Amino acid sequence: MVRATIGDVAARAGVSKSTVSQYLNKRYQHMGVETRAKIAEAIEALDYQPNVLARGLKQKRTSTVGVIVANIMHRLSTEICRGIEDYCQEQDINVILCNSDEDGEKEKKYAEMLQAKQVDGMILLPTGKNGSLYKKLARHGYPILFMDRRVESVKADTIVVNNRESVYEAVSHLKERGHRRIALATAPLTISTRLERTEGFRKAMDEFGLMCGSQSIINAEISALRGRFGKLFDGPEPPTALIAGNDLVLLEALAFVKERNLRVPEDLALVAFDNIPFAHLLTPTLTTINQPSLEMGRKAAERIISRIRSEEELEPEELVFKCELVVRQSSDLRRGGADSP
Numbered sequence: 448m449v450r451a452t453i454g455d456v457a458a459r460a461g462v463s464k465s466t467v468s469q470y471l472n473k474r475y476q477h478m479g480v481e482t483r484a485k486i487a488e489a490i491e492a493l494d495y496q497p498n499v500l501a502r503g504l505k506q507k508r509t510s511t512v513g514v515i516v517a518n519i520m521h522r523l524s525t526e527i528c529r530g531i532e533d534y535c536q537e538q539d540i541n542v543i544l545c546n547s548d549e550d551g552e553k554e555k556k557y558a559e560m561l562q563a564k565q566v567d568g569m570i571l572l573p574t575g576k577n578g579s580l581y582k583k584l585a586r587h588g589y590p591i592l593f594m595d596r597r598v599e600s601v602k603a604d605t606i607v608v609n610n611r612e613s614v615y616e617a618v619s620h621l622k623e624r625g626h627r628r629i630a631l632a633t634a635p636l637t638i639s640t641r642l643e644r645t646e647g648f649r650k651a652m653d654e655f656g657l658m659c660g661s662q663s664i665i666n667a668e669i670s671a672l673r674g675r676f677g678k679l680f681d682g683p684e685p686p687t688a689l690i691a692g693n694d695l696v697l698l699e700a701l702a703f704v705k706e707r708n709l710r711v712p713e714d715l716a717l718v719a720f721d722n723i724p725f726a727h728l729l730t731p732t733l734t735t736i737n738q739p740s741l742e743m744g745r746k747a748a749e750r751i752i753s754r755i756r757s758e759e760e761l762e763p764e765e766l767v768f769k770c771e772l773v774v775r776q777s778s779d780l781r782r783g784g785a786d787s788p
């Protein structure tokens with residue numbers, strides 16, 4: 448079967464090829480409603496499929512954005528990707544999604560593959576392990592954007608949340624409920640988000656005059672967390688409240704709570720950083736620090752597409768979104784007695 452050409456569409460619609468080209472690129476400013484309808488009818492009747500590759504070569508664009516996430520298992524990552532994809536679809540931009548698994552080598556290979564495919568720009572939730580790669584992309588003016596995690600040594604568009612302030616607010620909430628022995632658990636301090644959450648925790652504990660010993664902060668691999676929880680809770684002064692640094696840390700905390708037959712919130716109050724989809728379904732319901740991940744994803748897509756389409760060089764921007772502390776039953780019990788302030 449012979450494939451229809453743009454010339455065939457133009458002939459059937461009774462317009463020029465340039466008019467059909469303008470229609471395909473959604474440049475309707477000088478095109479009447481009747482003309483658009485004729486072209487649409489011709490495209491459908493001829494089953495015309497635009498040659499995307501040829502258009503891309505002509506425009507020096509592929510209408511494709513690459514996204515590399517550090518761990519697709521995180522709810523935050525999937526929601527950010529959904530926001531990116533939703534906005535890109537509205538703009539007729541394709542998305543290639545890659546998962547680095549926090550592996551610097553995988554991240555580097557994916558970045559090189561995306562460049563080989565000539566994607567117009569890249570959004571990264573970076574592992575933080577490829578500083579020279581990030582710098583090279585930025586230095587060559589390649590459109591990149593960092594999500595969720597800062598890369599301090601590279602000047603590029605960055606979208607993050609107010610990690611320090613959010614954990615500070617969580618500690619303040621727990622203090623108001625009578626807790627003095629509060630612990631924080633995160634994965635290793637290899638990325639900015641975990642560092643900032645730990646800094647916010649230390650600041651709050653210090654300013655509120657709360658107990659913050661060496662055991663109060665756990666920064667460990669997910670597989671080692673339950674063992675660390677055991678040492679913490681077997682100590683002379685176990686915490687009465689725990690802040691989980693993300694959704695995967697929370698799952699380990701919940702498994703530990705079940706193993707030890709701890710009651711939440713009577714024995715241990717729980718707060719989790721991340722958008723936990725089942726938070727309102729747990730018994731008791733779970734207090735969370737929610738991130739506006741869908742909005743962040745849409746903003747990332749909007750920003751990278753603006754940079755791709757701009758004929759001028761745009762100055763890098765950092766956008767900081769605010770989180771929301773959603774108080775539920777797991778931390779809302781007011782404590783009394785010796786643990787009260």
